[in-house]
Amino acid sequence: VQLVESGGGLVQPGGSLRLSCAASGFTFSNYYMSWVRQAPGKGLEWVADISRDGSSRYADSVKGRFTISRDNARNTLFLQMNSLKPEDTAVYYCNAGLGIKNYWGQGTQVTVSS
Numbered sequence: 001v002q003l004v005e006s007g008g009g010l011v012q013p014g015g016s017l018r019l020s021c022a023a024s025g026f027t028f029s030n031y032y033m034s035w036v037r038q039a040p041g042k043g044l045e046w047v048a049d050i051s052r053d054g055s056s057r058y059a060d061s062v063k064g065r066f067t068i069s070r071d072n073a074r075n076t077l078f079l080q081m082n083s084l085k086p087e088d089t090a091v092y093y094c095n096a097g098l099g100i101k102n103y104w105g106q107g108t109q110v111t112v113s114s
Contacts, residue, residue, distance in 0.1 A: 001025035001103050003094050008108030015084050015112070021077040021094030021105055029072040031098045035079045037090035038107075047092070048079065062088075084112045 007019040019035070034049035048068040050056045056068050067080040077094050091107040 003096060003103055003105035005092060005094055005105045005108040008092060008110045010111045010113065011084055012114050013084060013086060013112055016080070016082045017084065017110060019079040019081065019092055019094075019108060019110075021079075023075045023077065023096060026096065026101075026103070028070075028075040028096070031096040031101075033068075033070055033077045034095040034097065035068060035077075035092060036095055037088075037092045037110075039087075039090040042090075044093075045090070050077070081110070084110075086112050088112050 002024045004022045005019060007017060011017055030052060032051055035047040036044050037047050038044050046059055047062055048056060048058045048066060050068045050070050058066060065083045069078045089110060089112050091109050093107045094105045096103040
């Protein structure tokens with residue numbers, strides 16, 4: 001099982017980034033997928049999730065700015081991040097869950113700074 005995040009980097013406040021999470025080794029379409037982040041010196045924070053049928057939910061801190069999506073044909077999860085703020089700086093992880101099965105990626109760093 002592998003989850004590989006990509007797309008992070010350094011961006012100015014107000015900018016945009018699109019994160020991707022490539023999945024392999026399990027039936028991606030069956031799994032509930034999430035993005036979770038960890039800011040420096042802080043704990044894990046749930047950002048957004050998406051069900052098998054595409055229903056999504058967002059943390060209040062990112063609602064209206066971030067969009068989660070999935071491409072089951074390509075086994076890939078996405079997070080479009082717009083209007084980025086310095087407080088969005090964190091390592092972003094993707095997570096796959098189905099019952100007791102739970103998988104994590106290695107994370108991708110997002111830094112929002114001028």
